[in-house]
Structures are given as C-alpha cells and as structure tokens.
Amino acid sequence: MSTIKAIIIDDENLARELIKAYLAKHTEIEVVTECPDGFQGLKAVQEHQPDLIFLDVQMPKITGFEMLELLDEPPAVIFSTAFDQYAIKAFELNATDYLLKPYSESRFDEAVQKAKAKIDQRENVSKEIKSLTETRRDQQEQLDRIVVKTGNKIQILPIEQIHHFEAQDDYVAIHSEAGKFLKLMRMKHLEDGLPDGEFVRIHRSHMVNVKMIEKLELYEKDSYLLTLKSGAQLPVSRSGHGKLKEVLKY
DSSP: OOEEEEEOOOOHHHHHHHHHHGGGOTTTEEEEEESSSSHHHOOOHHHHHSSSSEEEESOOSHHHHHHTOOOOOOOOOEEEOOOOHHHHHHHHTTOOOOOESOOOOHHHHHHHHHHHHHHHTTTTTHHHHHHHHHHHHHHSSSOEEEEEEEEEEEEEEEGEEEEEEEEEEEEEEEEEEEEEEEEEEEHHHHHHOOTTTTTEEETTEEEEGGEEEEEEEEETTEEEEETTSSSSSSOOOOHHHHHHHHTOOO
16 A cells, blocks of 8 residues: 555644554554644644644634535544534434544554545545534524635635625525635525524525614516625515515514
8 A cells, every 4th residue: 555645633732643553553544744723733734735634623713514514525534523413413324434532542453444445445524524524503592603715815704794605506606794605515505504583594595683674665567676784685585575674564
C-alpha cells in the first residue's frame, strides 16, 4: 500500500497527541499537518488533498459537520465524537467510522483498518460523507446559523440576518444582510430546522424571515405578492398565504 496522507483536526491538543501516538505503528499513514479548528482544517484539506482526516465533531467556530459541508470532495473521515447513541445511528447508517470519546487503542486500530480498506479499494467516500451530513441535518435541533463559503472565505450567517431563502435546483440561495450565497441543501431541511413562527414557507421556492416583511398585496385573484424590507418581491402561493395568515394573525 502506498503512503496515506492524513490530517488531524481537533481543538484539543491532548486528543491530537493521542491520535499521533496511536498512529505510530501505522507507518503507511503520514500526518501532513494538524489543525485546532474547522477553519484551519478546511484550508489544510484544500491545500494538501489528504486521503484521510481525523475529525472532531464538536469544535469552536465551526463544527466538523459544518466543515465537511463546505468541501466539494471530502476524503475518507474517521470522526471523534461525544454524541449520544441516537445521534451515532447517523454514522452507522452511512458506513462511516467514528470514535466515541474516550476510546481505546484497539478501537482506534479498528477504525483505521476500515478507513485503509476504503482507501485501498478506492471507494467513493464523498457520496457517503454527503449522505451523512444530510442525515445529521435531519436529526439536528433548531438552526441558529448557517455556514457558507465564497472562494476561500468562510462566513457564519446568524439566521436573524437572513432575509429569505430561494430554492435553485439542488441548492438554496441565501439572501442575507451580508449578500447572496449558494449552499447545497434542501428547503425541507430549512423548513424543519428553522424556529417556528420566525420563517414561513410562502411558496415551494421561497421561505421568508417574518421580521423582514414590508407588505403583502393582492396581485390578482387568489394570488399575492410579498415585498421585503430589502425591496425583494416574492410570489405567495395559496397555501403560503394561509401560513402567513396563521403566523401574522391577520
């Protein structure tokens, strides 16, 4: 087997040192760099194009999952996590290995062997990682922010600064105070994850921040047009109008 390039991404120095110690006997794996957060991790993955990353899930700034969502072609991943058993089902369903902290060296070796087999067989891990992030989105609690990337710049958008969302094929256009961004995600995920009463699905292609509404006008029979404070004008479907009436109580 040829050398496997690896990156360790974990905000805890002791955790990174433990992984390096456990890797000592896996001489075919070369740690090309290590990173203390997802921002540096994303840059390192793009620069080094590793075959494997050891990724902590819960990190400051951006989480491991948020970092993965920003990668077009994620490499093989061994996660480390303190998630409960319910959340771990997401890992198991998508055949991605994980290490539940604290973990033993034998459990670490097992995860490494599984990752090496995937890399050696040249399996397409990108598809399963994307499936995993989708599953995690469906299980997560309410969204309070969305992480996006433009070029090499990462931005964290608090949901209260978002004007509206617009479905565009497999992507969602996010219209916010910071500008417009595209993110690979589903409108259904947003509808389920955003706080009740704060965002309303007014149309199959549009969801709006209630606080950003300027006015609602009858456009033609049974058809309405919504104007936002940003000046954007959006169509309102019949069902969307019903949802607006319920939320705005008019």
